[in-house]
Amino acid sequence: MTILQTERKTITYRDAVREAIRAAMEADDRVFLMGEDVGRYGGCYAVSKGLLEEFGPERVRDTPLSEAAFVGAGIGAALGGMRPIVEVMTVNFSLLALDQIVNTAALFLHMSGGQFNVPLVIRMATGAGRQVAAQHSHSLEGWYAHIPGIKVLTPATIEDARWMLGAALADPDPVIIFEHAALYNTQGELPPQGDSPFDIATARVRRPGSDLSLITYGGGLPKALAAAEELSLDGIAAEVLDLRVLRPLDTKAMLATVRSTHRAVVIDEGWKTAGISAEISARIAEEALWELDAPLVRVCTEEVPIPYSRHLEEAALPQVPKIVAAAHRVMGR
Amino acid sequence: MTDPEHGRHLLREMLRIRRFEEKCAQLYQAEKIRGFLHLYIGEEAVAVGVMEALTPEDAVVATYREHGHALARGMDPGRIMAEMYGKVEGCSRGRGGSMHLFDAGIRFYGGNAIVGGGLPLGVGLGLADHLQGRDRVTAVFFGEGAVAEGEFHESMNLAALWRLPVLFCCENNLYAMGTALNRSESQNRLTLKAASYEMPAWEVDGMDVLAVEEAARMAVESVRGGGGPHFLELRTYRFRAHSMFDPELYRGKDEIEQWKLRDPIESWRSILSEQGLLSDDEWNQMEEEVRAEVQSAVDFAEAGTWEPVDQLTRFVYSEA
């Protein structure tokens, strides 16, 4: 395997995403970026800062505040031979484009009997934790994972932030990438990447352990890792599984970790009720019930809209102590 | 003065739609076709007229009332009928049904059954053409009901803002299912809405196939020439129910009868006859040929096969 990039470097998640967009646009003329404030403003999260200057307004397109139209235009452009990266500022606003994503992008291939695939990539920020209150704090990636026909990626690491986009663009079908807003400032080393296609199909064990599995994704990963570290002080070896992909779910990896630890805590910033955590739990129960040595426990967002007030918001969201407590609960100690 | 052959061609295209759909209604009642079945009868001049203005490279985005568009665009009637039967030989392998006719070969992008949902898609197809410097046009059909949707306004604005090669064809048949335009819009002049986006917009008599064709040709030419998106309000009327099960409480029979007096097929046939461009024999022969074509479509559908259930999960994601 050729190592394309030999030097390890430390960058932010934000830089990693920007680098991914830049590289994709350099590599393929069909790739363009469109969304609200991606151009002159530089992106709400400064992800696309500098790209307008580099690629011009045709390929870095500021859109009106018309989520349905520009997401749908992304679908049409993809059908017309382009490889659009559509940035929806946050998942909260994606509800305005839900019809296009769910009724058009996800269904086109199937309704057309396999004639029209939609090679579209939609990126959006997700998650809470920054005191932006109820309408800007949703974690609805689980909703999207409900829909056959789209793929849902949740990069949680610098490496995934950097390389998932390219793989998503190479995918013939609609891919939604959820970037947890709390991750943009995280820093990390970018490991070298070989020239083999980057994996956007499987989950990864981010920390091995033998006593229980912490199953999570996206913004839950740093918390799960911190919890695992804390648990290790109590002599509990937690394995942390980063799902990476919410659709199609890597059931095999989930079952593998449960088969090795026999206990699982699912951490999801979405709500518990009918959420992705329910799906994960159900699959484990369906396919690995006889492996379970304790009831599954979920650490999710409390069943309230996200409050503005800092202490209430913190109380509403999954936090390291909650994960640690849940782990103790399934360990029975 | 109309070119005789072209005149007869327009008539035949409309007649194909009419007879095909009459057969559909019959087959629906015979339970060969199920689900929703939205008939285009009465509105044939719109699809036929607009399609005349398009080239094979152009694209069409239609609605759930799209048999007419598919036929006029050149989709094989047998594959349409097989689709409605739910057979694997259907244009969408039986996955779509009446509302979701697709054909990549003629750039026919559905068959979109969410009111207003096709507009952003059409804008995107236009965007792709714009970005790739192609002089293709995308014709997006939608009913006047879509005008109340946000997606209509967002799409009109975006297309106009970016001057994309899109022809918006609003088929104003006065009723969004049962909701009359004048009971749902504060501004009934649809062209004014388009004009507010700085988009050329014309009102066209949708019962007059020639008028439609002419307006469409002008608009398409302008769009293709870089004039940005255009809007056509095609005033028409559906003679039959919204779908198959519709007691039509929202409109009077006399209104329907009034509109039927302006039946686009009868009108155009009269004109051709009056001008000596269509003899009774020619008409009868046309009827016979169309009847045979429809019958052959039915035969094709009848002879079709069911997709094996083990194929069920195909076409969710692309196959490598």
Next chain:
Amino acid sequence: MTEFLLPSLGADMDEAKLVRWLVKPGDSVRKGQIIAEVETDKAVLEVECWDEGVIEELVLAPGPARLRVGTVLARIRPAAGEERPLPPPVAPVVTAAAAVTPPEVPEPPPPIRHLAHELGVELSGLRGTGPGGAVTRDDVRKAARPKPAPGERVKASPHARRLAGELGVDLTGVVPTGPGEMITAEDVRMTAQSVGAVLEAGTPSVPSGDRAGEADEEPAQEAEASGKVEAGGKVEAMRRAIARSMAHSKREIPHYYLATRIDLGKAMRWLEEYNGQRSVTARILPAALLLKATALAVRETPDLNGHWIDDQFRPSESVHLGVAISLREGGLVAPAIHDADQLDLDEMMTRLRDLVNRARSWRLRSSEMSDPTITVTNLGDRGVETAFPIIVPPQVAMVGFGKVVATPVAVGGMIGVAPMVHATLSGDHRVTDGHRGGLLLMSLDRLLQKPEQL
């Protein structure tokens, strides 16, 4: 369906007569319920059953026939909804006394023991979940929880249920440590292991610190591997284990041997009187007396109580008395009676009975196998007058008793006859010498002269 077999109730009990049934078909039985009386050459004994359920069939009627141990006496239908396949037949395999491993788990500190005492929890059976396997308060509290009532569904995780099925472990006998007092797979494994400690003969394990020169030592194997044991091979393996351990002991431990005769006249008379007031089951055997006396004597000579690890003696604050129990298939085990010096005679007797029963039904717990601090062997039943035991490493002493013999003795210048027993001590010269060892035998003698204080 569970089969109720004639148990072996004594070291030398190979057969017995069925004297009386205490239950009839259709009766519900609880675990631990006395359901029959049998008569051996020595006594009429009550036998208890180990299963919950309903008596389906009494296979044999009382009579004069001498029945072999292991004969099916009755069939018991498990309680409703708890139908389980018969566990795989347990092969008659035992482990060597020498197979004991050194205590790795720290002794529970006094507060824990206090709590355990208060709650009536036997610490010896507890699996510690604290650091290094230490028993915590929580462990004690969990163990204090009442066992599920008959008919009540045992709360076990799916994984535990599957494993129990695979290993043939009866969930009703498993101590739950999981969340919500649920039985976990680990709990099942521990139960299987304690059985396995007996079953798995091929696991001679010398303390890690005592491995010098033991290059041929085989690593300890997981005892959980399987409930299915092949008899012949395992007996052989057990013999090999004994061989290795004893050879190791003889090679490494410079033994010295001391012997004395102890007059048990007072003790036997006291015991007779004591037992006279008690039911058959509550009676105390002389063995209990000897064990209790030994335990107390050991407390007075702490340098005989503990382990030799890493070239140094590590005394034990507790007295966990290993009791050599011969098994009818051959071989022996030497599980511990924990805190033997703290037990009164009744408790000692109960524990002894329990230990013997469980040793013979392969229900020993791993902790019992692993942590004796000194071992006692009593070969009197075999007609032996004097035993010179080989120390079980890493212990540093072993006490032996022979049979009680009516012996002419001179007392106060007169010749009389007294029941005398030979008490012996094998000591590790690296730790003690004959002088210290003699003190133990003296203490023993003194203690046995005041049986009422035991």
